[in-house]
Amino acid sequence: MKLAFLVDPLPKLKVTKDSSIAMMRAAQARGHEIWTCQREGLCWEEGAVWLSAQLIALTDGGAGAWYEVVSEARVRADQFDALLMRQDPPFDFEYLTATWLLERAEAQGARVWNRPRAIRDHSEKLSILEFPQFTPATMVARDPERIHAFIDALGDVILKPLDGMGGSQIFRVHREDHNRYVIVETLTHHGHRTIMAQEYLPQIRDGDKRVLVIAGQVMPYALARIPKPGETRGNLAAGGRGVAVPLTEAEREVAEALAPILWQRGLLIVGLDLIGGRLTEINVTSPTCMVEIAAQTGFSAAERVIEALERLAAG
Structure with missing residues (x-):
């Protein structure tokens, strides 16, 4: 497959923890081409959506040495077998514009995941309001x-x-x-x-659990992001400690209820946040925690993403 990853600038990605890089590595290991582009490289011209993209090869290096640029090209969006929208928030007007452009690309045959309309329609905070039976x-x-x-x-x-x-x-x-x-x-x-x-929710002491759902399938492990002493927030960016744990019965119940609904809407990669079995957020822009889970359990959600893309391309 010829895969495009729309991500933040490559030098800014953290090679030791970035889930997009983990997916790129999984795809390369399975023999697929890896292209990357940034949002500013999106444009509508000559009646089509184009990307200013780089074909890269991933290496074993760290920091800025984790990839090599093989070539650069201007490519129509529909020439890729799949395009993964992995841009980090903020979800500002430029982000919104990117979803509109990618939706036009879809109309011309491009396969974009997560689907642009689904990203646009699912506020990562407000989308939980659809499922009040599971929320605090x-x-x-x-x-x-x-x-x-x-x-x-x-x-x-x-x-x-x-x-x-x-x-x-x-x-x-x-x-x-x-x-x-x-x-x-x-x-x-x-x-x-x-x-x-x-x-x-006092259960935050046991972690703000990130549960990954890939192509409608609930992954077996969550990453419990446990706040550091004196903190309320479990986010890794706020100093939380990530511990991979099997899903509890309550967490699986919530995830299994939401998984088919979100997949039907075109959300290939979803990160559900749960505290004490209660749903607090539904992350759809660039869900993370794949690297930490794989390092601690050997289970690769990144490989499950690539396998799902292979099935979709074959179908």
Whole structure:
């Protein structure tokens, strides 16, 4: 297969933990061509979507030496067997524009995963609202009075912006917290930005679990991201410690319920976040944790992605 990965600039990817690189390695090991491009290389011209792409060969080197550029070319999007959209957030207007362009590419025969419309329709924070039976108590609002009423009612909550990643700007707020008003003012921009408030789940001590779902199949291991001492956030980017663990019965129940729905919508790679068996986020832009799980268990979710792409290309 001829595969294209739309990713952040290659020198910025962390070779020791990046799931996109893990997928590239798995694909190369199976004899497939690996092309990469960045969002700025997308364009509509001559009635088609084109990519300014690089054919690369992955090496055993670290840091900036993990790949070699074999050649560069301007390639129509539909000339690839699959194009994987793996751009990290923020989900800004440029990200939105990329989904529109890739949707045009799909109309011309390109196979894009995750599907652009599915990415666009699934806010990583708000998409959980479709499945309230699996979530903690949740409020989405920008009115500070409503948010404070939610804090008063529950006593201990998590506040977070709708466009963050890696634990950025996530606050735990108690009913008696003397900083609660300035935190709400800051996050909502004095009532001009909508945020999410969720019931605080003490099971975070056991980890914020990342459960991977590939082509509608639930992977057998989760990565429990355990907060460091004095922290509420388990995100690895915030200093959390990743421990691969088998799924619990409650986690599998949630994942198995969502898996066929998300796959039917064109979401090939999904990262469900669960705390205490409760669903807190559905990650669809560039879900991670494949490297850590493989290192600790020997199970390669990256290989499952490439196997799924092979089946799709054959079909």
